Amino acid sequence: xxxxxxxxxxxxxxxxxxxxxxxxxxxxxxxxxxxxxxxxxxxxxxxxxxxxxxxxxxxxxxxxxxxxxxxxxxxxxxxxxxxxxxxxxxxxxxxxxxxxxxxxxxxxxxxxxxxxxxxxxxxxxxxxxxxxxxxxxxxxxxxxxxxxxxxxxxxxxxxxxxxxxxxxxxxxxxxxxxxxxxxxxxxxxxxxxxxxxxxxxxxxxxxxxxxxxxxxxxxxxxxxxxxxxxxxxxxxxxxxxxxxxxxxxxxxxxxxxxxxxxxxxxxxxxxxxxxxxxxxxxxxxxxxxxxxxxxxxxxxxxxxxxxxxxxxxxxxxxxxxxxxxxxxxxxxxxxxxxxxxxxxxxxxxxxxxxxxxxxxxxxxxxxxxxxxxxxxxxxxxxxxxxxxxxxxxxxxxxxxxxxxxxxxxxxxxxxxxxxxxxxxxxxxxxxxxxxxxxxxxxxxxxxxxxxxxxxxxxxxxxxxxxxxxxxxxxxxxxxxxxxxxxxxxxxxxxxxxxxxxxxxxxxxxxxxxxxxxxxxxxxxxxxxxxxxxxxxxxxx
Amino acid sequence: xxxxxxxxxxxxxxxxxxxxxxxxxxxxxxxxxxxxxxxxxxxxxxxxxxxxxxxxxxxxxxxxxxxxxxxxxxxxxxxxxxxxxxxxxxxxxxxxxxxxxxxxxxxxxxxxxxxxxxxxxxxxxxxxxxxxxxxxxxxxxxxxxxxxxxxxxxxxxxxxxxxxxxxxxxxxxxxxxxxxxxxxxxxxxxxxxxxxxxxxxxxxxxxxxxxxxxxxxxxxxxxxxxxxxxxxxxxxxxxxxxxxxxxxxxxxxxxxxxxxxxxxxxxxxxxxxxxxxxxxxxxxxxxxxxxxxxxxxxxxxxxxxxxxxxxxxxxxxxxxxxxxxxxxxxxxxxxxxxxxxxxxxxxxxxxxxxxxxxxxxxxxxxxxxxxxxxxxxxxxxxxxxxxxxxxxxxxxxxxxxxxxxxxxxxxxxxxxxxxxxxxxxxxxxxxxxxx
Numbered sequence: 001x002x003x004x005x006x007x008x009x010x011x012x013x014x015x016x017x018x019x020x021x022x023x024x025x026x027x028x029x030x031x032x033x034x035x036x037x038x039x040x041x042x043x044x045x046x047x048x049x050x051x052x053x054x055x056x057x058x059x060x061x062x063x064x065x066x067x068x069x070x071x072x073x074x075x076x077x078x079x080x081x082x083x084x085x086x087x088x089x090x091x092x093x094x095x096x097x098x099x100x101x102x103x104x105x106x107x108x109x110x111x112x113x114x115x116x117x118x119x120x121x122x123x124x125x126x127x128x129x130x131x132x133x134x135x136x137x138x139x140x141x142x143x144x145x146x147x148x149x150x151x152x153x154x155x156x157x158x159x160x161x162x163x164x165x166x167x168x169x170x171x172x173x174x175x176x177x178x179x180x181x182x183x184x185x186x187x188x189x190x191x192x193x194x195x196x197x198x199x200x201x202x203x204x205x206x207x208x209x210x211x212x213x214x215x216x217x218x219x220x221x222x223x224x225x226x227x228x229x230x231x232x233x234x235x236x237x238x239x240x241x242x243x244x245x246x247x248x249x250x251x252x253x254x255x256x257x258x259x260x261x262x263x264x265x266x267x268x269x270x271x272x273x274x275x276x277x278x279x280x281x282x283x284x285x286x287x288x289x290x291x292x293x294x295x296x297x298x299x300x301x302x303x304x305x306x307x308x309x310x311x312x313x314x315x316x317x318x319x320x321x322x323x324x325x326x327x328x329x330x331x332x333x334x335x336x337x338x339x340x341x342x343x344x345x346x347x348x349x350x351x352x353x354x355x356x357x358x359x360x361x362x363x364x365x366x367x368x369x370x371x372x373x374x375x376x377x378x379x380x381x382x383x384x385x386x387x388x389x390x391x392x393x394x395x396x397x398x399x400x401x402x403x404x405x406x407x408x409x410x411x412x413x414x415x416x417x418x419x420x421x422x423x424x425x426x427x428x429x430x431x432x433x434x435x436x437x438x439x440x441x442x443x444x445x446x447x448x449x450x451x452x453x454x455x456x457x458x459x460x461x462x463x464x465x466x467x468x469x470x471x472x473x474x475x476x477x478x479x480x481x482x483x484x485x486x487x488x489x490x491x492x493x494x495x496x497x498x499x500x501x502x503x504x505x506x507x508x509x510x511x512x513x514x515x516x517x518x519x520x521x522x523x524x525x526x527x528x529x530x531x532x533x534x535x536x537x538x539x540x
Numbered sequence: 541x542x543x544x545x546x547x548x549x550x551x552x553x554x555x556x557x558x559x560x561x562x563x564x565x566x567x568x569x570x571x572x573x574x575x576x577x578x579x580x581x582x583x584x585x586x587x588x589x590x591x592x593x594x595x596x597x598x599x600x601x602x603x604x605x606x607x608x609x610x611x612x613x614x615x616x617x618x619x620x621x622x623x624x625x626x627x628x629x630x631x632x633x634x635x636x637x638x639x640x641x642x643x644x645x646x647x648x649x650x651x652x653x654x655x656x657x658x659x660x661x662x663x664x665x666x667x668x669x670x671x672x673x674x675x676x677x678x679x680x681x682x683x684x685x686x687x688x689x690x691x692x693x694x695x696x697x698x699x700x701x702x703x704x705x706x707x708x709x710x711x712x713x714x715x716x717x718x719x720x721x722x723x724x725x726x727x728x729x730x731x732x733x734x735x736x737x738x739x740x741x742x743x744x745x746x747x748x749x750x751x752x753x754x755x756x757x758x759x760x761x762x763x764x765x766x767x768x769x770x771x772x773x774x775x776x777x778x779x780x781x782x783x784x785x786x787x788x789x790x791x792x793x794x795x796x797x798x799x800x801x802x803x804x805x806x807x808x809x810x811x812x813x814x815x816x817x818x819x820x821x822x823x824x825x826x827x828x829x830x831x832x833x834x835x836x837x838x839x840x841x842x843x844x845x846x847x848x849x850x851x852x853x854x855x856x857x858x859x860x861x862x863x864x865x866x867x868x869x870x871x872x873x874x875x876x877x878x879x880x881x882x883x884x885x886x887x888x889x890x891x892x893x894x895x896x897x898x899x900x901x902x903x904x905x906x907x908x909x910x911x912x913x914x915x916x917x918x919x920x921x922x923x924x925x926x927x928x929x930x931x932x933x934x935x936x937x938x939x940x941x942x943x944x945x946x947x948x949x950x951x952x953x954x955x956x957x958x959x960x961x962x963x964x965x966x967x968x969x970x971x972x973x974x975x
Binding site for chain 2: 044045049066068096100103134183
């Protein structure tokens, strides 16, 4: 740890980090554009300049040096004295803000970035309200640079974060700078669009409205958005994300800083992979077979019905004929509640872990690097909680098996009463499983979409999308990460956690934290997280 | 002052001056031979003793620059800065045209002193003929055993490559040059690390100007004392001066740095006065980047220190361009600001936006639509750019600020007079059209 003095205040900071980073972490709002903690330092926007004390060349007496220093490029050193609250620094900030706006079209009313734009914020805080340039503006063109992204280069401040991202993180190097001086602009190489699995991040790193996400373009003013801190369910990496919603609809996903996991980034697969949440085909109501008829039971009576019918099966065939298939799309808490319910009814019941979709290979970024040097990995395991449901199954012990084992056993007619959980965004039921489970007496299917199984089920329960639930996922490396609910469940549905909470014999409202506290009593892995949830600091 | 015996340009005009034969006949490569017999530290000491200050513009002592190289380095790279992009400078060009072997000899000495086994000569792309002349001379030197393995039988190896730029002013800045040499966009690098520690291709690198290197053979043969005897104070040694504008004899001249700007324009050995004896209104004495002198300030000494007393940045490339009394200073302002607006690399905000803003103001003033406040604006904008106050990565914006601020400050009355003669409301009318 180094001790440095900023504006007469002594702070402690990690060794070797830039002064700017130290100041930002300690709560100073130092304006900056080109600096991004995840990218190399170029010190070109010259907005974060500070004053620094240096020894006088002759007398060696410490005093303010007669020039400004870029705080992004100056590493902290123990005993260093710097200041941002000086006239020279403020004058530079003012001048810079005027420069950034010289050629800017000032089209905030039609700009997607408005409301979360650093050009707006810094102008308001550090700039002037009027430009002194009355001459014609340099108008750079608006460009379609890729299937997902637009570049309005008239709004660009040339911080080159996007160029550095494409060079240093995605490693795909599609972006470059063309032309010189005031005519400089960001561009792609002719005929090679910005099209890589990480490209959405360039929109995030853009501090202004120059890079725009076509998916979100003109959808919503950002001040109408409300956010929930979540975890991406797209693969087992478990990127920390923010779900921005409005009117109970997801509008976009953004990555949250999450050291050691996804850092500042997320992939496009996750970023745009939420569309199924608002699919009209989703199962939103419970459906119960009574004789030949299917009916929608009231949620209140469901617990009793399920319990009664399961008990009947246990009486008829014995507890060993009962099985539950825990999906890796479930949260740990839900899996624990369901397993607890089933094991209480039928202590010999089999707990199986569900289908784990594997697609392609692990994809490491920057492209071409090996797994150890990767800054970001898109994993082939396309579910968020494979590790978590395994933990739960291990905890309950007894008769457990994996998905393949479950399919085999079901084919052999080992089960008569089965609770199957899906929750996948895509078709997942193997034909063999559908055929063998069609024959059994009691099949409960908890899923998001109709499948070959839901038609055969005694009881169909709606599974909710992860943005409608809260709980925790355990990523590929065993890290337990809680996620918040961002939107409400569709009309008619109820949160999985809520009805499982009731079935497992608890009263009141379900919450991930509440169940985690219960789990922590019996599972070591959850003790730490229940006591002090990992809350990575938000980092700009 | 007695008549000056040229050293650097002694072979100019001599038949076959580009050939090894003519260079050798004049005692060529004796300096290199002498240097190779010394240790590299001894060569550095001699150059330090001579106080050879860099001829590229900043005037930093070459020997001191070399001693910044880390002691435990394995490889060093010598870059020869032949970008010569400062308007109106052409002394490197003349040197390379008239005596390329003098440069090669200088390269050998500098490479030996800095323990570089490879030297890159970075030439601006517009130097087509000079490229061929230099390349021929290098080929000749290789054939004669002066380059390549075992230079002059000393056991020292040196390869020299000529690299041609792509036409950017900023590639004359040492780290811009290194980036460009590496095949990247010519954007100056942030320092530290300084090139002496981590330069071209990540190796310790020295960048020296062509003219600086051309002085080395003479320091080796004639000694540091001889070098110190030319000129005065800390500005010693032979120096090339360029002179352009409406003078009777424009061109590249060699002289000592103890003459005044007036002597350069009017001296018999130099400019021989103005065409038709018109008066001098302004002079940019050190390439346009250093700033401007009025006709009354011609007493300025053409050395490394005196220009500061006249509000200039330094001696620069010692390339004077003379502006006569007939010239409209609005056009001068336009021309100067256009250059920097065109050549700013676009990296740092103040320079990228400031230079193009100043150009737009200057164009409006030139079209007769200036406002008095534009002059204040020009002063302010030029006052908020440059490396010295910390506003930029490289020194280009200092070079943009000095001439423009100088023009506005020293010729303000003229600009105001022009504006006074404008039709009432003209500036506002033009601004309306522009927006």
